[in-house]
Amino acid sequence: MKKTICHKSKGFSLIEILVVLAIMAILITLAVPSNKGRYDKVKVKESLVLIDTYKAQIEAIYALTGEFPEDNAAAGLPEPQQIVGNFLSSTELEQGAFHLELGNKISPDLQGLMISVRPVFVPGVENAPVSWICGDDTVPENMVAAGENKTNIPVSALPIVCR
Template identity: 45%
Template sequence: MPSRKTTAGFTLIEILVVLAVIAILLTMAMPNTSHRVAQKQIKESLDLIAPFKKTIADYYLATATFPSNNSTAGLPDADKIMGNYLASVTVIDGALQLTLGNKALPQINGKQVSIRPIYVELSPASPVSWVCGFDEVPAAMQVSGDNQTNVELLQLPISCR
């Protein structure tokens, strides 16, 4: 009687199932980089408005008050201040309210980031500093303007958290 040779191995279906499971696990393990892109877009917008922070600080040093709006601050209308990822900048009580837009990611398009001046009360000669987004105000300082930031925490640059 001839002996039958049995072969051990995997079928094609079994190999495909294992490859599919591995592909799913690898997809879940890949980092989500969209928040890093959002952070870079917001950071670029913050860099764009740096000169306006100096204008507002100079206004405060000259008057001991913060400008109430763009025109008082001597800045262009809100919709005239824009960039790649910035749709407008509105001054409200010295705070710069950035509205994101244009080529910004859909997750942050239309959202706002607040840049607010902080100062030492009753000492207009002290330098004006700034807080961004959800950043905390130091205990001995006061802040002007409201925080209208509505961007998710992970999408903000570290300096705004």
């Protein structure tokens, strides 16, 4: 009688381990969210903060005259290329609305794009407060926005308050 020797496998082959590792790598890549969108939002939000001091100036002009200034010069603001920041290359005022052109150290896919910050008010009511909206945010009921919305950055790069 002949003895047959059976060798049972006691582990995994190298190919099986590599296949499992490749599948795990793909799943981890899909599961980890990208931070790029968050960084873009933070950079845009930082740019919006730069005009906060100028908003009060625009509101004061509106309270005195009942109209929003036409441009930077009429509002007593610096030239558009002089209102800049880390991620902002110019800030232009048109009919009360700020148009911020993104640039400098911002992501290459946002270079040269714009976000608008517009005053909203109740027309024909004296001493009514002025509020502000940015980007594609909707105008509240019974209010009107001054200026044109020139926002052309992707919604994914807009801070939540500007959507």
